[in-house]
Amino acid sequence: MSDATIEDLLRTNAPQVLAVLARRYGDFAAAEDATQEALIAAAKHWPADGVPDNPRGWLIQTGARKLLDQIRNEQARRRREDLAAVNDLPGVPVQHDDTLTLLLMCCHPALTPASAIALTLRAVGGLSTAEIARAFLVPETTMGQRISRAKQRVKDTGAVFAEPAAEEREARLRQVRHVLYLIFNEGYAASTGTAVHRADLAAEAIRLARLLPPDAESGGLLALMLLTDARRPARTDASGGLVPLDEQDRSRWDRARIAEGTALLNRVAGTAAPGEYQVQAAIAALHDRAPTAEDTDWPQIEALYSMLDDTNPVVALNRAIAAAMIHGPQHGLDLIAGLTLPGHRLAAARAHLHERAGHRDAALAHYKQAAELATSIAERDYLILRASRLRHQN
Amino acid sequence: MKYLLIVDYRPGVDDTPMEQWKPAEVQAHMDYYQALNKQLLENGELVGGFALRPPDTAKTVTSDGRTPDVVTDGIYPETKEILAGFQTVDVESEERAIEIAKLVSQVPGPGGVPLGQPIVVRQVMHEFAEE
Numbered sequence: 001m002s003d004a005t006i007e008d009l010l011r012t013n014a015p016q017v018l019a020v021l022a023r024r025y026g027d028f029a030a031a032e033d034a035t036q037e038a039l040i041a042a043a044k045h046w047p048a049d050g051v052p053d054n055p056r057g058w059l060i061q062t063g064a065r066k067l068l069d070q071i072r073n074e075q076a077r078r079r080r081e082d083l084a085a086v087n088d089l090p091g092v093p094v095q096h097d098d099t100l101t102l103l104l105m106c107c108h109p110a111l112t113p114a115s116a117i118a119l120t121l122r123a124v125g126g127l128s129t130a131e132i133a134r135a136f137l138v139p140e141t142t143m144g145q146r147i148s149r150a151k152q153r154v155k156d157t158g159a160v161f162a163e164p165a166a167e168e169r170e171a172r173l174r175q176v177r178h179v180l181y182l183i184f185n186e187g188y189a190a191s192t193g194t195a196v197h198r199a200d201l202a203a204e205a206i207r208l209a210r211l212l213p214p215d216a217e218s219g220g221l222l223a224l225m226l227l228t229d230a231r232r233p234a235r236t237d238a239s240g241g242l243v244p245l246d247e248q249d250r251s252r253w254d255r256a257r258i259a260e261g262t263a264l265l266n267r268v269a270g271t272a273a274p275g276e277y278q279v280q281a282a283i284a285a286l287h288d289r290a291p292t293a294e295d296t297d298w299p300q301i302e303a304l305y306s307m308l309d310d311t312n313p314v315v316a317l318n319r320a321i322a323a324a325m326i327h328g329p330q331h332g333l334d335l336i337a338g339l340t341l342p343g344h345r346l347a348a349a350r351a352h353l354h355e356r357a358g359h360r361d362a363a364l365a366h367y368k369q370a371a372e373l374a375t376s377i378a379e380r381d382y383l384i385l386r387a388s389r390l391r392h393q394n
Numbered sequence: 395m396k397y398l399l400i401v402d403y404r405p406g407v408d409d410t411p412m413e414q415w416k417p418a419e420v421q422a423h424m425d426y427y428q429a430l431n432k433q434l435l436e437n438g439e440l441v442g443g444f445a446l447r448p449p450d451t452a453k454t455v456t457s458d459g460r461t462p463d464v465v466t467d468g469i470y471p472e473t474k475e476i477l478a479g480f481q482t483v484d485v486e487s488e489e490r491a492i493e494i495a496k497l498v499s500q501v502p503g504p505g506g507v508p509l510g511q512p513i514v515v516r517q518v519m520h521e522f523a524e525e
Contacts, residue, residue, distance in 0.1 A: 137442065239421075239425045239428050239429075240428050241421075364413075367413065368413055372448050372451075373451075375447065377445055381420075381424050384412050384420055385420050385421065385424075387413035388412075388414070388415055388416065388417045388419075388420045389417045391413070391414060392417060
């Protein structure tokens with residue numbers, strides 16, 4: 001078995017192993033540490049000794065042993081009891097909703113998004129602290145500290161490893177979706193420029209979103225990720241520069257991702273009130289289906305944006321861009337005239353619309369402003385390049 | 395040994411704002427940086443680095459616990475010697491750090507002419523006493 005297959009096997013089993021240990025011993029934080037240690041032990045031994053017949057059983061036993069070592073150190077328990085407990089374990093059935101319970105624990109409302117993200121990637125995603133640290137460009141000790149403080153915080157709330165009450169479930173699940181969406185965006189935004197060595201957080205978010213229950217909005221989130229990630233191969237040029245949607249080589253889009261995302265979207269369609277991820281996925285699907293930017297179903301996209309919260313300036317901006325594709329750039333400029341939005345996106349949209357309207361000087365001024373407001377090097381470089389191209393057009 | 399290679403706002407041989415360069419010149423500039431970073435990364439010499447947002451987006455904070463806290467917008471210094479970004483490299487010698495700084499300074503500008511922007515090389519102190 002190759003190392004990559006072993007890693008995949010380990011990471012697939014990580015949440016179930018953790019769930020069994022947390023359920024059996026009641027201490028989520030300690031169970032999480034023990035699971036990490038079991039994964040590390042397996043990564044060390046399996047490539048040389050071969051994969052055991054029951055990989056999950058092996059991981060659970062090893063994790064339990066680590067956990068009991070810990071408990072023994074703390075409480076000096078009698079060895080006989082420990083062995084009995086270890087021998088009991090492989091018989092513990094894996095509960096169906098354990099993975100969800102784990103996700104809900106890791107995305108606990110008491111945690112900041114940054115903490116929830118780190119804890120989720122480690123406890124459910126089975127990534128090591130070092131891998132997560134690399135992905136977020138912080139030192140490993142910083143990330144380790146963030147994760148253990150997150151666990152402590154969850155513990156302090158008195159949370160137990162159990163499914164939340166039914167009336168609480170949907171709100172908590174919304175939190176989980178939000179955290180997975182943030183992980184995806186972090187990965188998608190970082191997939192350009194010099195950050196090529198960062199772990200693939202977008203793929204990680206997709207992997208985690210597959211663990212969500214099959215409700216419409218969770219399906220919508222997974223579809224949105226798949227349909228957006230499908231464009232990734234065309235999103236950067238050979239030197240790592242950003243390529244906007246209307247200039248992308250659409251033959252490089254990932255057809256398998258698009259097919260899966262579209263099928264998923266069709267399966268969850270027909271919900272009485274589609275949620276924001278479902279609507280955004282539908283918009284992404286329309287882009288993915290279009291042969292060119294001009295031949296995109298802009299009226300449908302504008303209609304879909306009107307279903308989203310239009311007090312959100314990002315939604316208003318995107319809706320105006322779609323409207324400009326139908327009614328011309330001046331219409332778009334009028335729609336966003338009174339808008340305020342932090343960051344570079346509004347200035348960049350104004351620059352694009354002015355350029356299309358033939359207002360060269362206004363476009364140049366807005367490109368310059370947008371480049372100054374940009375918070376990523378890839379975005380800034382792209383905006384400088386656009387300004388330079390426009391200035392030197394014959 | 396770790397060194398910071400610091401870029402500030404002092405111009406090199408040509409201080410035309412970048413958005414006024416020809417597209418091919420901008421592209422060549424970006425490609426040069428990209429290739430250099432990739433090379434340093436593959437050498438195992440690049441630790442990391444940051445480009446900073448413009449100084450007018452900065453905040454200056456003063457708090458001494460006695461007088462009211464002050465948070466002012468921007469930094470408007472007398473000189474252009476103000477941090478624009480830096481890279482950290484981990485190299486065998488100061489000579490190597492200087493060699494890399496030369497490569498950074500040679501990044502092409504308008505007309506493909508090396509910009510010759512000044513790069514400040516500063517050794518990073520160890521956090522703990524060395525053996």
